[in-house]
Amino acid sequence: MEGADMERVIGSGGSLKRKPAGSLCCHKKHWFQISLLVCFLLIGWTYVFSVNSLSGWEALPLHGRYRWFFHQIYHSNLSADRAHVTTTIPHDIYKTTGPPTGRPTALQYQQIHPRNYQFIIDNAEVCRNNPPFLVLMVPVEPDNVAARDAIRQTWSNSSMVQGKVVVTLFMLGLSPGTDMEKLQQENLQHRDLIQSNFIDTYSNLTIKTMVIMDWLATHCKDATFAAKIDSDMFLNVDNLIAMLQRPEIPKLSYLTGRLMHNRPVIRLNSSKWYVSEELYPDSHYPTYTLGMGYVFSMDLPGKFVEVSKSVKAFNIEDAYIGLCMKRLGLSPSSPPNLSQFQTYVTKCDRCDLSKCITYILSSSQELLDCWTEFKKPGPRC
Ligand SMILES: *[C@@H]1O[C@H](CO)[C@@H](O)[C@H](O)[C@H]1NC(C)=O
Ligand SMILES: *[C@@H]1O[C@H](CO)[C@@H](O)[C@H](O)[C@H]1NC(C)=O
Ligand SMILES: *[C@@H]1O[C@H](CO)[C@@H](O)[C@H](O)[C@H]1NC(C)=O
C-alpha cells in the first residue's frame, strides 16, 4: 500500500517529466489544477516519507519507473528541456528521506566475483548446439513475472531474426518472498530463466551484471554478440541485428550503447546513486554505456570477469562496466546511429519504433501497448 502510494506520487513526477518546458507555467486557466496537483504531491510525499522507515525506501518495489526518472537526471546527459523541469524534485525527495540504509559497503563489494555465487535455476545448454548470433540478457526481479511475460510476447518472441539465432534469457537473484515452485514451473514452460543465489536488490545490480558476464563467458562463448537489456525496455531486435551486421562493427572488444561522458560521481550521501570515495575515489566516471541497454562482442564478458578481480566494485553497474573497460585499455564505441538508442518516449510512435533500437518504457503494459501499435498492419511512417 505504501508502495502503491509512492508509485502514484512518482507517477505524477513521471508525467511532469514528459511535458515540454514551459507547458507548466503559462496557461492561467490551469493554475487551479496545478495548485491542486502541487498540494497533492506535497501531501503525498509527506505522507509516504512519514510512514516509511528509511529501510523501507530501499525495499519499495518501484524500480521500473522512478529508477529512470532519477537516472535521467544523474546519469545521462539529456537535453535541458527535460532536465530543468525535474531537476529540483529528487533533491527535495532526498532531503526528506535522509540516507537510505542497506547502502553497499566496501566489505560487501570486496567479493563481487561471480564465482562466489551459485545457480539455482540454469539453462546452461541453450547456446550449445546452435550458437546464437546475439544473446539478450535481461536482469529482472524474481517476482516480476509481468515484465518477463510482456517481453516474451513482444520483442523476444522470435528466435530467428534475419536468419540469425537470437536467444533471450532472464537473470534473477533471490528474493525472500518468491514462490520457488512457480518459478521452476515458469522455467519448465519457457526455458529462459537463470537464477543465482545473491539477494536481488537494487544495490546488488553490479553483482547481477557480473553474474551475467560470467554466465555468458562460461556457457555462450561461441555466440557473436550479447546485450544487457533492462526489463522496462522496448527493443527493436531487427534494427539491432542490422546494426551488428554492418561491416564497420568490430567483432572483438566492442561495447556500444548510449555513451555517458565524464559523468560526476554522486557524493550526496542521501542519494540512491551515492558512491563513497572509499569505493570509487575519482570525481568522475570513465565513459560508460547507459545501463538501459548495452551491446558487446562476446570476447568481453570473460575479460570483464577476469579484470573485475582487481577492480574494486561499486553499486552503479553501468559505470562499473565502464571502469572495467578502462582497466582493460578499451573504450566503449558510439553506435553507428546514436539516435537509435533513445531513452524516454512520450508516446509510442510507430514510425519512431520502426527506426529505433531501444526505448525506455514505464511499464509492462506500455510495452504490450506499444507492441500492438508497432505491429498493426499498414505503413509505419
Ligand atoms: C553534455 O553533452 C553536451 C553535448 O551534447 C556536452 O557539450 C557537455 O559537455 C555534456 N556534459 C556533460 C556533463 O557530460
Ligand atoms: C510469437 O511467434 C509465434 C511464431 O513463432 C507466433 O505464432 C505468435 O503469434 C507470436 N506471438 C506474439 C504475441 O507475437
Ligand atoms: C545484496 O543486498 C543486500 C541488501 O541490499 C545485502 O544485505 C546483501 O548482503 C547483498 N549481497 C548479496 C551477495 O546478496
Ligand SMILES: *[C@@H]1O[C@H](CO)[C@@H](O)[C@H](O)[C@H]1NC(C)=O
Ligand atoms: C552524510 O554527509 C554529512 C555531511 O556531508 C555527514 O555529516 C553525515 O555523517 C553523512 N552521513 C552518512 C550516513 O555518511
Ligand SMILES: *[C@@H]1O[C@H](CO)[C@@H](O)[C@H](O)[C@H]1NC(C)=O
Ligand atoms: C538514425 O536513426 C533515426 C531514428 O532513430 C532515423 O530517423 C535516422 O534516419 C537515422 N539516420 C541514419 C543516417 O540512418
